[in-house]
Amino acid sequence: MDYLVRSIDRDRNFRIFAAVTTGVAETARVRHDTWPVATAALGRVLTGALLLGANLKGQDMITVRVMGDGPLGAIVVSANAGGEVRGYVQEPHVDLPRKVEGKLPVGEAVGRGTLSVTRDLGLKEPFTGSVEIVTGEIAQDLTHYLVTSEQVPSAVSLGVLLNSGGGVRASGGFWLEILPGAGEKVLSALEENVGNLPPVSSMVDSGATPEDIAGMVAGRFQIGILGRTPATFKCTCYREKVEDLLISLGEEEMGKLVEAGDGAEVRCQFCGEKYFFIGEDLGRLLKKTVPKPGGQLC
Numbered sequence: 001m002d003y004l005v006r007s008i009d010r011d012r013n014f015r016i017f018a019a020v021t022t023g024v025a026e027t028a029r030v031r032h033d034t035w036p037v038a039t040a041a042l043g044r045v046l047t048g049a050l051l052l053g054a055n056l057k058g059q060d061m062i063t064v065r066v067m068g069d070g071p072l073g074a075i076v077v078s079a080n081a082g083g084e085v086r087g088y089v090q091e092p093h094v095d096l097p098r099k100v101e102g103k104l105p106v107g108e109a110v111g112r113g114t115l116s117v118t119r120d121l122g123l124k125e126p127f128t129g130s131v132e133i134v135t136g137e138i139a140q141d142l143t144h145y146l147v148t149s150e151q152v153p154s155a156v157s158l159g160v161l162l163n164s165g166g167g168v169r170a171s172g173g174f175w176l177e178i179l180p181g182a183g184e185k186v187l188s189a190l191e192e193n194v195g196n197l198p199p200v201s202s203m204v205d206s207g208a209t210p211e212d213i214a215g216m217v218a219g220r221f222q223i224g225i226l227g228r229t230p231a232t233f234k235c236t237c238y239r240e241k242v243e244d245l246l247i248s249l250g251e252e253e254m255g256k257l258v259e260a261g262d263g264a265e266v267r268c269q270f271c272g273e274k275y276f277f278i279g280e281d282l283g284r285l286l287k288k289t290v291p292k293p294g295g296q297l298c
Helices: 022-032 036-053 106-110 139-148 184-195 200-205 210-218 239-247 251-260 279-286
Strands: 003-009 014-020 061-068 074-080 084-089 113-120 127-132 154-162 168-178 223-230 264-267 274-277
Touching: 003 210, 014 036, 014 210, 022 036, 022 084, 022 168, 036 061, 036 074, 036 084, 036 106, 036 139, 036 154, 036 168, 113 139, 127 139, 139 154, 139 168, 154 184, 154 200, 168 184, 168 200, 168 210, 184 210, 200 210, 210 223, 239 251, 239 264, 239 274, 239 279, 251 279, 274 279
Parallel strands: none
Antiparallel strands: 003 014, 003 223, 014 168, 061 074, 061 113, 074 084, 113 127, 154 168, 264 274
């Protein structure tokens, strides 16, 4: 079962968010038919967004955009406070030769560009912060964003391990957030501990739970679990929303679709779900459109 935990140490020097996301990453792979490098990159961003989303409340949303110049193109992921996440990679059919045995070249596939994080907290305008992509490996770039853009001392680790058939064997991650007032001894101990940890995907593959991962990150420091949240790949699209989208095309464009007589297929970019509309459906929606002043059907 995929889920994430929020934890804090006894002396309130740091917090740890940890997650197992194997099912989430595999669902995304199947829905978008991603090839290995794309699977790993998208899985990492999905996990990273979930970890950042664990710090949200209520209906707040967070969107992570990785806009690199590599062959993967854009990676866009949105997550909420309830552990629901959705996302896509622009070019899912990307795979590159491995230069290091057992390591997928995600950084090379992402390339250079910008990473931005948008927080929609229900205010008038969402807040967006951006940084240059440092490595393209996602975890290091999220760490760079948190430290540079939000001034939050952090360490992020993300990992996706694939099986021989390209499916997701293990996926997970953690976010270590240093709180104000933490002393140098605490920071040094945490830095040494994190530096000695195995890859987070290996931890998950060995059966580690989010609680186990948080405990390994904390090392000798005692932590308490603040909460657990199921993690699921879930999109916000539904048929009525797609119908509204078609109606918004206006009378002229909808009229062209009806006259063509071929029906219509609309695919959600975030989850890959397909919605089919036959001629009768389009005719019904055409009646709901509002004609533009002076406009007429061709």
